[in-house]
Amino acid sequence: xxxxxxxxxxxxxxxxxxxxxxxxxxxxxxxxxxxxxxxxxxxxxxxxxxxxxxxxxxxxxxxxxxxxxxxxxxxxxxxxxxxxxxxxxxxxxxxxxxxxxxxxxxxxxxxxxxxxxxxxxxxxxxxxxxxxxxxxxxxxxxxxxxxxxxxxxxxxxxxxxxxxxxxxxxxxxxxxxxxxxxxxxxxxxxxxxxxxxxxxxxxxxxxxxxxxxxxxxxxxxxxxxxxxxxxxxxxxxxxxxxxxxxxxxxxxxxxxxxxxxxxxxxxxxxxxxxxxxxxxxxxxxxxxxxxxxxxxxxxxxxxxxxxxxxxxxxxxxxxxxxxxxxxxxxxxxxxxxxxxxxxxxxxxxxxxxxxxxxxxxxxxxxxxxxxxxxxxxxxxxxxxxxxxxxxxxxxxxxxxxxxxxxxxxxxxxxxxxxxxxxxxxxxxxxxxxxxxxxxxxxxxxxxxxxxxxxxxxxxxxxxxxxxxxxxxxxxxxxxxxxxxxxxxxxx
Amino acid sequence: xxxxxxxxxxxxxxxxxxxxxxxxxxxxxxxxxxxxxxxxxxxxxxxxxxxxxxxxxxxxxxxxxxxxxxxxxxxxxxxxxxxxxxxxxxxxxxxxxxxxxxxxxxxxxxxxxxxxxxxxxxxxxxxxxxxxxxxxxxxxxxxxxxxxxxxxxxxxxxxxxxxxxxxxxxxxxxxxxxxxxxxxxxxxxxxxxxxxxxxxxxxxxxxxxxxxxxxxxxxxxxxxxxxxxxxxxxxxxxxxxxxxxxxxxxxxxxxxxxxxxxxxxxxxxxxxxxxxxxxxxxxxxxxxxxxxxxxxxxxxxxxxxxxxxxxxxxxxxxxxxxxxxxxxxxxxxxxxxxxxxxxxxxxxxxxxxxxxxxxxxxxxxxxxxxxxxxxxxxxxxxxxxxxxxxxxxxxxxxxxxxxxxxxxxxxxxxxxxxxxxxxxxxxxxxxxxxxxxxxxxxxxxxxxxxxxxxxxxxxxxxxxxxxxxxxxxxxxxxxxxxxxxxxxxxx
Numbered sequence: 001x002x003x004x005x006x007x008x009x010x011x012x013x014x015x016x017x018x019x020x021x022x023x024x025x026x027x028x029x030x031x032x033x034x035x036x037x038x039x040x041x042x043x044x045x046x047x048x049x050x051x052x053x054x055x056x057x058x059x060x061x062x063x064x065x066x067x068x069x070x071x072x073x074x075x076x077x078x079x080x081x082x083x084x085x086x087x088x089x090x091x092x093x094x095x096x097x098x099x100x101x102x103x104x105x106x107x108x109x110x111x112x113x114x115x116x117x118x119x120x121x122x123x124x125x126x127x128x129x130x131x132x133x134x135x136x137x138x139x140x141x142x143x144x145x146x147x148x149x150x151x152x153x154x155x156x157x158x159x160x161x162x163x164x165x166x167x168x169x170x171x172x173x174x175x176x177x178x179x180x181x182x183x184x185x186x187x188x189x190x191x192x193x194x195x196x197x198x199x200x201x202x203x204x205x206x207x208x209x210x211x212x213x214x215x216x217x218x219x220x221x222x223x224x225x226x227x228x229x230x231x232x233x234x235x236x237x238x239x240x241x242x243x244x245x246x247x248x249x250x251x252x253x254x255x256x257x258x259x260x261x262x263x264x265x266x267x268x269x270x271x272x273x274x275x276x277x278x279x280x281x282x283x284x285x286x287x288x289x290x291x292x293x294x295x296x297x298x299x300x301x302x303x304x305x306x307x308x309x310x311x312x313x314x315x316x317x318x319x320x321x322x323x324x325x326x327x328x329x330x331x332x333x334x335x336x337x338x339x340x341x342x343x344x345x346x347x348x349x350x351x352x353x354x355x356x357x358x359x360x361x362x363x364x365x366x367x368x369x370x371x372x373x374x375x376x377x378x379x380x381x382x383x384x385x386x387x388x389x390x391x392x393x394x395x396x397x398x399x400x401x402x403x404x405x406x407x408x409x410x411x412x413x414x415x416x417x418x419x420x421x422x423x424x425x426x427x428x429x430x431x432x433x434x435x436x437x438x439x440x441x442x443x444x445x446x447x448x449x450x451x452x453x454x455x456x457x458x459x460x461x462x463x464x465x466x467x468x469x470x471x472x473x474x475x476x477x478x479x480x481x482x483x484x485x486x487x488x489x490x491x
Numbered sequence: 492x493x494x495x496x497x498x499x500x501x502x503x504x505x506x507x508x509x510x511x512x513x514x515x516x517x518x519x520x521x522x523x524x525x526x527x528x529x530x531x532x533x534x535x536x537x538x539x540x541x542x543x544x545x546x547x548x549x550x551x552x553x554x555x556x557x558x559x560x561x562x563x564x565x566x567x568x569x570x571x572x573x574x575x576x577x578x579x580x581x582x583x584x585x586x587x588x589x590x591x592x593x594x595x596x597x598x599x600x601x602x603x604x605x606x607x608x609x610x611x612x613x614x615x616x617x618x619x620x621x622x623x624x625x626x627x628x629x630x631x632x633x634x635x636x637x638x639x640x641x642x643x644x645x646x647x648x649x650x651x652x653x654x655x656x657x658x659x660x661x662x663x664x665x666x667x668x669x670x671x672x673x674x675x676x677x678x679x680x681x682x683x684x685x686x687x688x689x690x691x692x693x694x695x696x697x698x699x700x701x702x703x704x705x706x707x708x709x710x711x712x713x714x715x716x717x718x719x720x721x722x723x724x725x726x727x728x729x730x731x732x733x734x735x736x737x738x739x740x741x742x743x744x745x746x747x748x749x750x751x752x753x754x755x756x757x758x759x760x761x762x763x764x765x766x767x768x769x770x771x772x773x774x775x776x777x778x779x780x781x782x783x784x785x786x787x788x789x790x791x792x793x794x795x796x797x798x799x800x801x802x803x804x805x806x807x808x809x810x811x812x813x814x815x816x817x818x819x820x821x822x823x824x825x826x827x828x829x830x831x832x833x834x835x836x837x838x839x840x841x842x843x844x845x846x847x848x849x850x851x852x853x854x855x856x857x858x859x860x861x862x863x864x865x866x867x868x869x870x871x872x873x874x875x876x877x878x879x880x881x882x883x884x885x886x887x888x889x890x891x892x893x894x895x896x897x898x899x900x901x902x903x904x905x906x907x908x909x910x911x912x913x914x915x916x917x918x919x920x921x922x923x924x925x926x927x928x929x930x931x932x933x934x935x936x937x938x939x940x941x942x943x944x945x946x947x948x949x950x951x952x953x954x955x956x957x958x959x960x961x962x963x964x965x966x967x968x969x970x971x972x973x974x975x976x977x978x979x980x981x982x
Contacts, residue, residue, distance in 0.1 A: 030565070030621050031558045031609060039553035039637060046554060062530035063537060067522045068611070068642055068658050069581070072588070074521070076596050090560070091585040091599055092611065095646040097563070097578055105567050108582055108608055117599055118522065120559070120583065120611070130521050140833065146530060151559055151642065155586040167559050342631065 005354075007288050012232040016283060020161045023291045023355050025278065033159040033166030040355065041278065043299040045169070048277060049149065051201050051296070052171065055193050061145040061173060066127050068151075069118035074126035078251040081125065084218020088155035090120040090166075120153040125219060125244070125270055128174045129252040136176060136266055138257045143186075144176040152274075162279035163236075163491050170274035176266045178256060180245070183267035184222075187243040190271040191224040194239035202277065203294040203406035204228050204284050205414050206238060207437070207486060209462025214446045217270075221245035227461040227486065229414045230283040233435020235461045235488035238280050241271035279491070284410050285379075291356030292378055294406050295399040302328055302395060303357045304337045307345045307364035314339065317363045320373075320388065324361070327392040333399065353378065358402050359395055379405055420484065424475045427487070431456055437488050441481035443474035452476055458487045496845075498779050503723040507774060511652045514782045514846050516769065524650040524657030531846065532769065534790040536660070539768060540640065542692050542787070543662065546684050552636040552664060557618050559642075560609035565617035569742040572616065575709020579646035581611040581657075611644040616710060616735070616761055619665045620743040627667060627757055629748045634677075635667040643765075653770035654727075654982050661765035667757045669747060671736070674758035675713075678734040681762040682715040685730035693768065694785040694897040695719050695775050696905050697729060698928070698977060700953025705937045708761075712736035718952045718977065720905040721774040724926020726952050726979035729771050732762035770982070775901050776870075782847030783869055785897050786890040793819055793886060794848045795828045798836045798855035805830065808854045811864075811879065815852070818883040824890065844869065849893050850886055870896055911975065915966045918978070922947055928979050932972035934965035943967055949978045 005022060006014040020026050025041030028034075037045065053063070069092060075082045096112030099105075121127065128146075135141060149171045159165050173190060177183040191208060198204045206226035216223045220242040228238045249255070249265035257263055285292040295301050304324060306317040321337045328335045336357075338348055345362065352360055362374040373391065376383040379402050386394065417436030421427035430438050442448060442460065452475075453459050463485045472481050496513060497505040511517050516532030519525075528536065544554070560583060566573045587603030590596075612618065619637075626632060640662045650656050664681060668674040682699060689697045697717035707714045711733040719729045740746070740756035748754055776783040786792050795815060797808040812828045819826045827848075829839055836853065843851055853865040864882065867874040870893050877885065908927030912918035921929050933939060933951065943966075944950050954976045963972050 027622075027625070029558045030562060030618065031560045034558035034560060036558065036622050037556040039555045042555045043553060062534060064530045064533045065528040065660065067520045067525035067527065068644065069522045069525060071521060072597065075588075082597060087589070088587055090583045090609070091588065092581045093584045093599065094582040095579065097566075097580065097582065097610075106563065106573060108584065118581070119588070127521065131518075131527050134518070153559065169556065 005288060005290065008231065015288070016279075017161065019282060019286055019290060025282070025291075026161045028161065031166075033156055035161050035165050035167070037169075037275070040299065044281070044293070044297055045275060045278060047297045047299065048197075048201070049171075052193075052197055052273065053147075053149075055197065056147050056171075056173065059145075059189060059193060061147045061175075064146045064148060065150070066124050066131060066148055068121055070121050070124070070127045072117045072119055074130060075119065077126065078219050078247055080247075081219035081251075085122045085154075088157075089122050090153045090155060092118040092120065121150070122152055122154045123270075123272075124148065124150070124152075124172055125174065125248050125268075126252070129248040129254060129268070132174075132176055132266070133252050133254045136254055136256050139178045139259055142176055142178045142256060142266065143182065145173075145186075146175065147171055147173040160279075162275055162282070165275075168275045170272050172270060172272040175269045176249075176254070177269070178258065178264075178267070180267050183245075183269050184243050187222070187224055187241045187269045187271065190269070191226065191239070191241040194241065194271070194273060195226050197273075198226055198228065198238055198280075199407065201294065201296045202281050202284070203296075203403060203410060204238070204280060205407065205411040207462060207464050209464040209467075209486060211240075211462055212446070212449055212460045212485075214449050215460065217242045219244060219247050221247070224465075225462050227437075227488075228280050228284065229417050229437060229488070230280070230491070231413065232283075233417055233489070235437065235490040236276075236280050236283070237461070237490065238277060239271070239273040242269060244268035244270060285406050286356065289350075289381075290354030292406070293356035293358060295358045295403045298356065298358050299334065300336045300352075300355075300357050301333050301399055302335045302359045302361060303348075303352045304335065304361045304363065305345055305348050305352075306339050307362055309365060313365055313368065316368050320363055320368075324373075324388070324391060328395060331392055331396050333392075333396065359398060361391075361395075377402055379409070421475060422472075427458075427475050428456055431458055431487075431489065435489065437461070437486055439484040440475045440487055441472035441483075442485045443477045443479035443481055445477070448474060448476045452487070456489075458489050461486045461488050461490060496779060496781065499722065506779070507770075508652065510773060510777060510781060516773070516782075517652045519652065522657075524647055526652050526656050526658070528660075528766070531790065535772070535784070535788055536766060536769060538788045538790065539688075539692070540662075543684075543688055543764070544638075544640075546688065547638050547662075547664065550636075550680060550684060552638045552666075555637045555639055556641070557615050557622060557639055559612055561612050561615070561618045563608045563610055565621060566610065568617065569710050569738055571738075572710035572742075576613045576645075579648075580613050581644045581646060583609040583611065612641070613643055613645045614761075614763075615639065615641070615643075615663055616665065616739050616759075617743070620739040620745060620759070623665075623667055623757070624743050624745045627745055627747050630669045630750055633667055633669045633747060633757065634673065636664075636677075637666065638662055638664040651770075653766055653773070656766075659766045661763050663761060663763040666760045667740075667745070668760070669749065669755075669758070671758050674736075674760050675734050678713070678715055678732045678760045678762065681760070682717065682730070682732040685732065685762070685764060686717050689717055689719065689729055689771075690898065692785065692787045693772050693775070694787075694894060694901060695729070695771060696898065696902040698953060698955055700955040700958075700977060702731075702953055703937070703940055703951050703976075705940050706951065708733045710735060710738050712738070715956075716953050718928075718979075719771050719775065720908050720928060720979070721771070721982070722904065723774075724908055724980070726928065726981040727767075727771050727774070728952070728981065729768060730762070730764040733760060735759035735761060776897050777847065780841075780872075781845035783897065784847035784849060786849045786894045789847065789849050790825065791827045791843075791846075791848050792824050792890055793826045793850045793852060794839075794843045795826065795852045795854065796836055796839045796843075797830050798853055800856060804856055804859065807859050811854055811859075815864075815879070815882060819886060822883055822887050824883075824887065850889060852882075852886075868893055870900070912966060913963075918949075918966050919947055922949055922980065926980065928952070928977055930975040931966045931978055932963035932974075933976045934968045934970035934972055936968075939965060939967045943978070947980075949980050952977045952979050952981060
């Protein structure tokens with residue numbers, strides 16, 4: 001295995017691509033824009049799924065499954081939704097192939113043309129609200145708290161593994177409520193679930209906020225989001241939760257009879273995170289040696305590598321290693337003992353560094369004599385030779401420490417990368433020289449927002465929740481503003 | 492909730508459809524042939540997935556994810572595969588929609604026509620073997636033991652919920668090996684994993700066997716299968732495991748360098764089960780009152796229903812019920828306490844019967860006086876009033892008993908439905924009057940197989956593994972045969 005990643009300082013973007021490939025996380029496929037998620041990458045995604053799914057269920061949601069295809073006409077039913085989603089998408093027009101008459105291969109059978117084209121779902125609001133119409137008659141049928149784990153397709157022209165792919169995996173929650181305030185509470189609850197997951201599992205600090213009208217989900221009344229800061233000073237939207245009001249209920253005619261007998265349209269939310277989170281995870285913690293994984297999302301938390309001369313020494317190390325492995329597993333820690341004889345220790349060290357295994361334990365000949373072993377942590381690269389007594393407890397504590405350290409390091413980075421600008425010149429200068437988040441006053445108009453975006457490539461990531469009110473003047477228009485909003489260039 | 496299912500004896504097919512709908516398992520969607528799997532149905536599927544996924548991992552497999560789309564040309568690379576799979580499928584021809592100029596809505600943008608059409612995967616051998624080409628150079632890269640949980644699409648004309656749908660969910664394992672015998676061992680191992688899952692979790696006895704050349708998977712050297720018998724005398728193929736030889740390695744040019752330095756094509760297997768298993772589960776155990784679920788796949792294993800007059804009595808029952816719920820949960824049993832005041836006990840009883848909850852516990856006023864409660868089991872509908880002392884242990888044992896009873900009942904049914912025929916007349920008579928499995932001699936030719944199918948609609952389900960050799964004459968052609976094979980009409 002070749003370790004030669006491009007350095008972050010040389011070319012951050014290339015470093016990311018190298019890392020995703022070399023750490024066996026994902027690769028491009030034969031289909032433009034679609035990725036193959038490799039076993040190691042997928043096992044991290046599975047850990048994310050498990051943690052999120054548990055929280056969804058604890059908050060009362062059930063999983064279900066809705067069709068991959070959506071009839072074209074469904075997209076036209078919600079006016080703003082069609083603008084946002086029905087454009088760049090995969091369109092199924094036929095349902096059969098046949099052998100070409102000239103023997104040249106197989107071709108589309110023109111006799112098997114669909115009456116109405118089907119769209120491969122870019123998101124499922126329309127088909128789900130069409131379905132909910134049959135599920136909801138009275139207030140007793142509400143709330144509906146449903147989530148779906150699924151693949152979706154958006155035909156992106158410029159793709160990057162995990163960050164922007166034509167097909168990606170995600171979960172989409174779709175809930176239905178009798179009252180607006182219940183739906184808003186649900187929207188906020190799921191934003192908090194995402195924020196907690198980002199901070200406690202991914203060790204990524206996030207800013208919670210709401211999107212401007214311009215950046216809102218197509219069809220939403222309000223879009224809540226969590227925004228994270230990457231090492232290169234670009235922001236990444238890590239999750240969104242939408243209050244959809246009665247828009248989809250009206251579009252699909254979903255009404256319910258209340259306790260008082262009156263009919264009203266149902267209130268909706270939707271919320272989702274995707275395999276994009278993999279990109280955030282990789283970019284937040286990793287370094288020039290490879291991936292750095294927070295212990296809570298590491299498929300292998302501890303790797304044990306023997307350093308030996310001859311079979312006798314290996315046998316002695318095996319004894320210690322297998323005992324240690326069992327002791328660690330009994331504490332719920334995932335361990336790999338790599339005693340392959342086809343690779344040298346140095347090769348293995350580099351491999352597990354590249355793959356981001358949080359803790360490496362090496363056991364060598366001298367350790368056998370001294371009753372010791374060497375512990376190395378991936379995050380700080382510190383190594384320590386310690387007694388093998390009480391080692392399981394020590395590793396257990398170390399994993400907690402690493403998890404916390406990664407979060408604190410990312411938080412410090414985020415803080416270092418967060419600036420305030422009081423003039424447009426200062427704003428542009430910060431974006432050019434430092435990047436990162438920039439708090440600045442904005443006049444609240446889409447016009448200004450778009451002009452700033454056009455001129456600087458920075459967008460309003462969000463209006464942070466619990467933002468402190470502060471009088472000021474818009475950096476662009478000079479008009480009155482009551483609070484600063486969060487700008488950044490972004491993924 | 493209306494319980495009026497069609498009776499099995501009146502119309503088995505209608506009974507099945509009624510049950511799937513009324514027990515909230517699945518429903519038809521707005522897209523022809525695609526189903527919505529409802530939360531209750533999906534929670535059963537999740538339990539199946541969890542049990543299978545655990546076994547896949549215990550047997551050394553990892554999950555990964557491959558693209559939804561397959562370039563059309565890939566299907567022509569494996570000659571027999573294209574015949575089997577590239578015909579009835581969803582074809583993506585365009586990647587953009589646009590607003591119609593006449594304002595009539597959105598239409599396909601003809602400028603966004605794909606150079607090569609993409610097929611929504613009906614199965615993933617082609618795209619996966621194309622990918623494996625990049626993963627495999629030497630024997631050190633083998634074996635590759637990968638599984639994928641995914642949706643697939645086969646454009647079926649006549650669909651039935653779970654049993655045959657255009658889109659369905661499944662898992663597909665795809666493994667690569669250095670030696671033929673390793674690949675064959677893998678094929679057989681996974682067949683055994685499926686058979687054990689069917690018998691131990693689904694409580695469905697299955698016949699393990701191999702398919703005839705005619706019924707083989709398109710591209711396989713040998714297809715192994717498990718076959719189950721439904722209550723109406725029709726067989727259902729519940730899982731398949733394929734030894735693919737070097738067919739896909741040759742089609743996609745996947746070679747490896749062996750220890751001896753020689754190059755050879757890689758050996759392959761693939762194996763899958765799908766949401767069709769839901770259909771098998773429903774049809775094997777359920778009755779005219781509704782679903783009957785084996786405890787190991789029941790999302791709710793025990794439901795507790797209070798029968799009370801007034802709030803004081805309810806409070807007393809609540810105390811007992813919550814204590815019992817905790818005691819059961821501590822034993823890993825899933826429990827629902829349904830003290831909704833909007834529905835009467837009789838309604839709840841019928842609802843949980845319909846939904847197949849294995850054990851129902853009712854607590855009423857007289858039970859408060861006597862320190863008792865009523866246990867009802869779904870499988871036999873037996874009810875018993877027992878002391879509440881030691882009830883958690885009793886329920887724990889009862890769940891094991893129900894699981895075993897369902898299996899034994901299904902096994903007895905399978906045995907009753909298994910016949911032998913020594914002449915074609917007898918064969919036809921059994922199929923017409925009794926249905927079920929029919930063991931009969933067959934001359935081994937596809938010609939005979941197809942004629943029998945044409946005349947009786949019965950197919951050879953499999954040549955059972957460990958079949959006893961027995962000389963005889965083909966019931967159709969009279970030619971010499973060395974063993975009986977298993978015929979049946981099937982789903």
